Amino acid sequence: xxxxxxxxxxELLACRxxxxxxxxxxxxxxxVFVSRQLGTxxxxxxxxxxxCDPEGFAARAQFGEDALDSDLLHVVRNAPxxxxxxxxxxxxxxxxxxxxxxxxxxxxxxxxxxxRKQGNRIEIRRVAPYPDWVRRIVAIENKPDxxxxxxxxxxxxxxxxxxxxxxxxxxxxxxxxxxxxxxxxLEDLPVDVGILxxxxxxxxxxxxxxxVWHPSTLDVASDSDAFDADEKADRRLEIAExxxxxxxxxxxxxxxxxxxxxxxxxEGRALVPWCATKECGxxxxxxxxxxxxxxxxxxxxxxxxxxxxxxxxxxxxxLLEGRREWVRERETE
Numbered sequence: 358x359x360x361x362x363x364x365x366x367x368e369l370l371a372c373r374x375x376x377x378x379x380x381x382x383x384x385x386x387x388x389v390f391v392s393r394q395l396g397t398x399x400x401x402x403x404x405x406x407x408x409c410d411p412e413g414f415a416a417r418a419q420f421g422e423d424a425l426d427s428d429l430l431h432v433v434r435n436a437p438x439x440x441x442x443x444x445x446x447x448x449x450x451x452x453x454x455x456x457x458x459x460x461x462x463x464x465x466x467x468x469x470x471x472x473r474k475q476g477n478r479i480e481i482r483r484v485a486p487y488p489d490w491v492r493r494i495v496a497i498e499n500k501p502d503x504x505x506x507x508x509x510x511x512x513x514x515x516x517x518x519x520x521x522x523x524x525x526x527x528x529x530x531x532x533x534x535x536x537x538x539x540x541x542x543l544e545d546l547p548v549d550v551g552i553l554x555x556x557x558x559x560x561x562x563x564x565x566x567x568x569v570w571h572p573s574t575l576d577v578a579s580d581s582d583a584f585d586a587d588e589k590a591d592r593r594l595e596i597a598e599x600x601x602x603x604x605x606x607x608x609x610x611x612x613x614x615x616x617x618x619x620x621x622x623x624e625g626r627a628l629v630p631w632c633a634t635k636e637c638g639x640x641x642x643x644x645x646x647x648x649x650x651x652x653x654x655x656x657x658x659x660x661x662x663x664x665x666x667x668x669x670x671x672x673x674x675x676l677l678e679g680r681r682e683w684v685r686e687r688e689t690e
Contacts, residue, residue: 364499366638368403391407503531613651
Protein backbone atom coordinates (compact mmCIF):
# COMPACT_ATOMS: atom_id res chain seq x y z
CA UNK A 358 0.00 0.00 0.00
CA UNK A 359 1.02 3.68 -0.29
CA UNK A 360 1.35 5.77 2.86
CA UNK A 361 1.84 9.08 1.04
CA UNK A 362 3.91 10.82 3.69
CA UNK A 363 5.10 7.63 5.39
CA UNK A 364 4.96 8.80 8.99
CA UNK A 365 1.58 10.56 8.80
CA UNK A 366 -0.18 7.76 6.94
CA UNK A 367 1.42 5.10 9.12
CA GLU A 368 0.30 7.03 12.20
CA LEU A 369 -3.34 7.03 11.11
CA LEU A 370 -3.25 3.31 10.38
CA ALA A 371 -1.55 2.64 13.73
CA CYS A 372 -4.31 4.57 15.51
CA ARG A 373 -7.02 2.55 13.80
CA UNK A 374 -5.21 -0.71 14.59
CA UNK A 375 -4.94 0.27 18.28
CA UNK A 376 -8.64 1.07 18.31
CA UNK A 377 -9.36 -2.44 17.01
CA UNK A 378 -6.82 -4.60 18.77
CA UNK A 379 -5.17 -2.93 21.77
CA UNK A 380 -3.56 -4.37 23.91
CA UNK A 381 -1.33 -6.50 21.66
CA UNK A 382 -1.16 -10.21 22.54
CA UNK A 383 -3.64 -9.76 25.41
CA UNK A 384 -7.35 -9.98 25.97
CA UNK A 385 -9.02 -6.56 26.19
CA UNK A 386 -10.62 -5.97 29.58
CA UNK A 387 -10.67 -2.16 29.47
CA UNK A 388 -12.53 0.34 27.37
CA VAL A 389 -10.01 1.79 24.92
CA PHE A 390 -9.87 5.27 23.41
CA VAL A 391 -7.20 6.40 20.94
CA SER A 392 -5.98 9.89 20.08
CA ARG A 393 -3.03 11.40 18.27
CA GLN A 394 -0.59 14.31 18.53
CA LEU A 395 -1.11 14.99 22.23
CA GLY A 396 1.15 15.60 25.19
CA THR A 397 2.52 18.38 27.34
CA UNK A 398 4.18 21.68 26.60
CA UNK A 399 7.56 19.95 26.31
CA UNK A 400 6.60 16.63 24.73
CA UNK A 401 4.10 15.55 22.10
CA UNK A 402 3.33 11.91 21.36
CA UNK A 403 2.22 10.52 18.02
CA UNK A 404 -0.42 8.18 19.46
CA UNK A 405 -2.09 8.00 22.86
CA UNK A 406 -4.03 4.93 23.97
CA UNK A 407 -6.20 5.52 27.04
CA UNK A 408 -7.29 2.34 28.79
CA CYS A 409 -10.43 3.04 30.81
CA ASP A 410 -12.61 1.44 33.43
CA PRO A 411 -15.74 0.56 31.40
CA GLU A 412 -18.20 1.78 34.03
CA GLY A 413 -16.15 4.92 34.65
CA PHE A 414 -15.91 5.54 30.92
CA ALA A 415 -19.70 5.33 30.64
CA ALA A 416 -20.05 7.73 33.59
CA ARG A 417 -17.63 10.17 31.93
CA ALA A 418 -20.09 10.47 29.03
CA GLN A 419 -22.46 12.39 31.36
CA PHE A 420 -20.09 15.35 31.11
CA GLY A 421 -20.40 15.72 27.35
CA GLU A 422 -18.30 14.82 24.36
CA ASP A 423 -15.88 17.75 24.59
CA ALA A 424 -12.74 17.74 26.71
CA LEU A 425 -12.70 19.31 30.17
CA ASP A 426 -9.66 21.56 30.53
CA SER A 427 -7.74 21.99 33.79
CA ASP A 428 -9.94 24.88 35.01
CA LEU A 429 -13.14 22.97 34.31
CA LEU A 430 -11.75 19.85 35.96
CA HIS A 431 -11.02 21.86 39.11
CA VAL A 432 -14.70 22.83 39.29
CA VAL A 433 -16.28 19.55 38.17
CA ARG A 434 -14.17 17.23 40.32
CA ASN A 435 -14.77 19.28 43.47
CA ALA A 436 -18.37 20.36 42.97
CA PRO A 437 -20.46 19.35 46.03
CA UNK A 438 -23.60 17.21 46.11
CA UNK A 439 -25.59 20.06 47.74
CA UNK A 440 -25.74 23.76 46.95
CA UNK A 441 -22.63 25.44 48.41
CA UNK A 442 -20.91 28.78 48.04
CA UNK A 443 -18.20 28.08 45.48
CA UNK A 444 -15.31 29.33 47.66
CA UNK A 445 -16.38 26.97 50.42
CA UNK A 446 -16.79 24.08 48.01
CA UNK A 447 -13.61 24.34 45.96
CA UNK A 448 -10.00 24.14 47.18
CA UNK A 449 -7.96 27.26 46.49
CA UNK A 450 -6.68 26.86 42.92
CA UNK A 451 -3.42 28.76 43.39
CA UNK A 452 -4.58 31.58 41.12
CA UNK A 453 -7.18 34.39 41.50
CA UNK A 454 -10.79 33.41 42.22
CA UNK A 455 -12.07 35.45 39.28
CA UNK A 456 -10.70 32.77 36.95
CA UNK A 457 -12.61 30.17 38.97
CA UNK A 458 -15.81 32.17 38.51
CA UNK A 459 -15.19 32.23 34.76
CA UNK A 460 -14.71 28.45 34.80
CA UNK A 461 -17.95 28.03 36.77
CA UNK A 462 -19.86 30.03 34.17
CA UNK A 463 -18.34 27.92 31.37
CA UNK A 464 -19.09 24.70 33.24
CA UNK A 465 -22.70 25.72 33.84
CA UNK A 466 -23.12 26.71 30.18
CA UNK A 467 -21.97 23.22 29.19
CA UNK A 468 -24.24 21.57 31.74
CA UNK A 469 -21.44 19.86 33.68
CA UNK A 470 -22.28 21.68 36.95
CA UNK A 471 -25.28 23.62 38.20
CA UNK A 472 -24.99 27.18 39.50
CA ARG A 473 -27.34 29.67 41.13
CA LYS A 474 -27.10 33.13 42.65
CA GLN A 475 -27.96 33.57 46.33
CA GLY A 476 -27.71 37.28 47.04
CA ASN A 477 -24.26 38.23 45.82
CA ARG A 478 -22.94 34.70 46.16
CA ILE A 479 -22.52 32.08 43.45
CA GLU A 480 -23.45 28.60 44.64
CA ILE A 481 -22.68 25.41 42.76
CA ARG A 482 -23.86 21.82 42.79
CA ARG A 483 -22.60 18.83 40.85
CA VAL A 484 -24.71 17.11 38.20
CA ALA A 485 -22.97 13.79 38.95
CA PRO A 486 -19.78 12.64 40.65
CA TYR A 487 -16.82 12.90 38.28
CA PRO A 488 -15.68 9.29 37.80
CA ASP A 489 -12.27 7.69 38.23
CA TRP A 490 -12.30 6.48 34.61
CA VAL A 491 -8.65 6.32 33.51
CA ARG A 492 -6.76 3.10 34.20
CA ARG A 493 -3.64 3.50 32.09
CA ILE A 494 -2.15 5.82 29.48
CA VAL A 495 0.07 4.35 26.77
CA ALA A 496 2.29 6.53 24.57
CA ILE A 497 3.36 5.32 21.13
CA GLU A 498 5.93 6.88 18.80
CA ASN A 499 5.40 5.92 15.15
CA LYS A 500 8.48 5.46 12.97
CA PRO A 501 7.72 3.26 9.96
CA ASP A 502 11.35 3.39 8.83
CA UNK A 503 13.33 3.10 12.06
CA UNK A 504 16.89 3.34 10.80
CA UNK A 505 19.91 4.27 12.92
CA UNK A 506 19.51 8.04 12.45
CA UNK A 507 15.80 7.92 13.36
CA UNK A 508 16.62 5.81 16.43
CA UNK A 509 19.26 8.33 17.55
CA UNK A 510 16.80 11.20 17.14
CA UNK A 511 14.15 9.32 19.13
CA UNK A 512 16.38 8.06 21.91
CA UNK A 513 16.55 11.29 23.93
CA UNK A 514 12.79 11.80 23.66
CA UNK A 515 12.11 8.25 24.82
CA UNK A 516 14.51 8.62 27.74
CA UNK A 517 12.57 11.74 28.73
CA UNK A 518 9.31 9.76 28.56
CA UNK A 519 10.72 7.03 30.80
CA UNK A 520 12.12 9.52 33.33
CA UNK A 521 8.99 11.66 33.60
CA UNK A 522 6.70 8.58 33.65
CA UNK A 523 3.54 10.42 32.62
CA UNK A 524 2.55 7.34 30.62
CA UNK A 525 2.28 3.84 32.09
CA UNK A 526 4.03 2.39 29.04
CA UNK A 527 6.04 3.81 26.15
CA UNK A 528 6.26 2.06 22.78
CA UNK A 529 7.82 2.56 19.37
CA UNK A 530 5.74 1.28 16.44
CA UNK A 531 7.59 0.55 13.21
CA UNK A 532 6.83 -1.14 9.89
CA UNK A 533 7.48 -4.89 9.84
CA UNK A 534 10.31 -5.92 7.52
CA UNK A 535 9.86 -9.68 7.68
CA UNK A 536 13.49 -10.17 8.69
CA UNK A 537 14.33 -12.95 11.14
CA UNK A 538 15.53 -10.22 13.52
CA UNK A 539 13.66 -6.94 13.13
CA UNK A 540 16.12 -4.04 12.59
CA UNK A 541 14.43 -2.05 15.35
CA UNK A 542 15.79 -4.54 17.90
CA LEU A 543 19.34 -3.66 16.86
CA GLU A 544 18.92 0.09 17.37
CA ASP A 545 19.96 2.00 20.46
CA LEU A 546 16.60 2.50 22.18
CA PRO A 547 15.95 2.60 25.96
CA VAL A 548 15.34 -0.90 27.32
CA ASP A 549 12.15 0.25 29.07
CA VAL A 550 10.51 1.08 25.73
CA GLY A 551 8.46 -1.57 23.92
CA ILE A 552 8.83 -2.24 20.19
CA LEU A 553 5.83 -3.08 18.04
CA UNK A 554 6.07 -4.05 14.36
CA UNK A 555 3.02 -3.41 12.18
CA UNK A 556 2.34 -4.99 8.80
CA UNK A 557 -0.26 -3.03 6.85
CA UNK A 558 0.25 -4.83 3.54
CA UNK A 559 -3.40 -5.99 3.86
CA UNK A 560 -4.50 -2.64 5.26
CA UNK A 561 -5.55 -2.41 8.89
CA UNK A 562 -6.56 -5.77 10.35
CA UNK A 563 -6.59 -6.86 13.98
CA UNK A 564 -3.63 -9.24 13.59
CA UNK A 565 -1.35 -6.70 11.88
CA UNK A 566 0.96 -6.33 14.91
CA UNK A 567 3.77 -8.29 16.54
CA UNK A 568 5.44 -7.43 19.84
CA VAL A 569 9.20 -7.83 19.43
CA TRP A 570 10.15 -6.17 22.74
CA HIS A 571 7.92 -5.76 25.77
CA PRO A 572 8.00 -2.43 27.65
CA SER A 573 8.51 -1.87 31.35
CA THR A 574 5.60 -0.57 33.39
CA LEU A 575 6.58 2.90 34.58
CA ASP A 576 5.95 4.28 38.06
CA VAL A 577 3.26 6.88 37.40
CA ALA A 578 2.27 7.22 41.07
CA SER A 579 5.60 8.58 42.35
CA ASP A 580 7.45 11.88 42.04
CA SER A 581 9.71 12.33 39.02
CA ASP A 582 12.27 14.98 38.12
CA ALA A 583 9.62 16.92 36.19
CA PHE A 584 6.47 16.46 38.33
CA ASP A 585 5.49 15.55 41.85
CA ALA A 586 2.94 12.76 42.19
CA ASP A 587 -0.11 15.04 42.51
CA GLU A 588 0.91 17.21 39.58
CA LYS A 589 1.56 14.09 37.53
CA ALA A 590 -1.91 12.74 38.31
CA ASP A 591 -3.45 16.05 37.20
CA ARG A 592 -1.43 16.11 33.98
CA ARG A 593 -2.41 12.53 33.17
CA LEU A 594 -6.09 13.31 33.62
CA GLU A 595 -5.79 16.42 31.45
CA ILE A 596 -4.14 14.34 28.70
CA ALA A 597 -6.89 11.71 28.95
CA GLU A 598 -9.56 14.43 28.75
CA UNK A 599 -7.98 15.95 25.65
CA UNK A 600 -7.75 12.50 24.08
CA UNK A 601 -11.43 11.91 24.86
CA UNK A 602 -12.45 15.15 23.19
CA UNK A 603 -10.16 14.94 20.16
CA UNK A 604 -9.85 11.30 19.14
CA UNK A 605 -7.58 10.56 16.18
CA UNK A 606 -9.87 11.30 13.23
CA UNK A 607 -9.64 15.04 13.74
CA UNK A 608 -7.19 15.33 10.82
CA UNK A 609 -10.06 16.82 8.79
CA UNK A 610 -9.80 19.94 10.96
CA UNK A 611 -6.34 20.75 9.56
CA UNK A 612 -6.97 19.58 5.97
CA UNK A 613 -9.29 20.64 3.16
CA UNK A 614 -12.07 18.07 2.72
CA UNK A 615 -13.96 20.80 0.82
CA UNK A 616 -11.51 20.36 -2.09
CA UNK A 617 -13.02 18.38 -4.96
CA UNK A 618 -9.91 16.14 -4.96
CA UNK A 619 -10.19 15.13 -1.27
CA UNK A 620 -11.32 11.55 -0.68
CA UNK A 621 -11.21 8.89 2.00
CA UNK A 622 -9.62 5.65 0.87
CA UNK A 623 -10.20 2.32 2.58
CA GLU A 624 -7.13 0.44 3.85
CA GLY A 625 -8.55 -2.72 5.38
CA ARG A 626 -10.63 -1.50 8.32
CA ALA A 627 -9.33 2.08 8.16
CA LEU A 628 -10.28 5.16 6.17
CA VAL A 629 -7.38 7.50 5.37
CA PRO A 630 -7.20 10.76 3.39
CA TRP A 631 -6.37 10.52 -0.31
CA CYS A 632 -5.82 13.13 -3.01
CA ALA A 633 -7.58 12.04 -6.20
CA THR A 634 -5.94 14.89 -8.11
CA LYS A 635 -2.36 13.89 -7.27
CA GLU A 636 -3.24 10.23 -6.75
CA CYS A 637 -1.36 9.96 -3.47
CA GLY A 638 -1.81 10.06 0.27
CA UNK A 639 -1.54 13.46 1.83
CA UNK A 640 -0.73 15.37 5.00
CA UNK A 641 -2.10 18.53 6.56
CA UNK A 642 0.91 20.45 5.20
CA UNK A 643 0.21 19.24 1.67
CA UNK A 644 -3.59 19.44 1.82
CA UNK A 645 -4.21 23.15 2.40
CA UNK A 646 -5.58 26.19 0.69
CA UNK A 647 -2.06 27.03 -0.50
CA UNK A 648 -1.85 23.80 -2.53
CA UNK A 649 -1.48 24.64 -6.23
CA UNK A 650 -4.01 21.89 -7.04
CA UNK A 651 -6.61 23.06 -4.52
CA UNK A 652 -10.01 23.24 -6.19
CA UNK A 653 -12.96 24.16 -3.95
CA UNK A 654 -16.21 22.31 -4.33
CA UNK A 655 -18.54 24.14 -6.72
CA UNK A 656 -21.57 25.72 -5.03
CA UNK A 657 -24.00 23.29 -6.69
CA UNK A 658 -22.29 20.38 -4.90
CA UNK A 659 -23.19 21.99 -1.57
CA UNK A 660 -26.84 22.50 -2.42
CA UNK A 661 -27.55 19.40 -4.45
CA UNK A 662 -29.26 17.46 -1.70
CA UNK A 663 -26.45 15.14 -0.57
CA UNK A 664 -25.82 15.23 2.22
CA UNK A 665 -28.81 17.26 3.33
CA UNK A 666 -26.54 20.08 4.53
CA UNK A 667 -23.34 20.80 2.61
CA UNK A 668 -21.39 18.97 -0.06
CA UNK A 669 -19.12 15.90 0.00
CA UNK A 670 -16.58 17.69 2.22
CA UNK A 671 -19.23 18.27 4.87
CA UNK A 672 -20.26 14.64 4.52
CA UNK A 673 -16.66 13.48 5.14
CA UNK A 674 -16.51 15.55 8.33
CA UNK A 675 -19.81 14.14 9.53
CA LEU A 676 -18.63 10.60 8.77
CA LEU A 677 -15.39 10.99 10.73
CA GLU A 678 -17.13 12.68 13.66
CA GLY A 679 -19.81 9.99 13.63
CA ARG A 680 -17.21 7.25 13.79
CA ARG A 681 -15.58 8.90 16.78
CA GLU A 682 -18.96 8.93 18.52
CA TRP A 683 -19.57 5.31 17.55
CA VAL A 684 -16.29 4.26 19.20
CA ARG A 685 -17.26 6.05 22.41
CA GLU A 686 -20.66 4.37 22.45
CA ARG A 687 -19.22 0.94 21.64
CA GLU A 688 -16.81 1.11 24.57
CA THR A 689 -19.61 1.89 27.02
CA GLU A 690 -21.81 -1.04 25.99
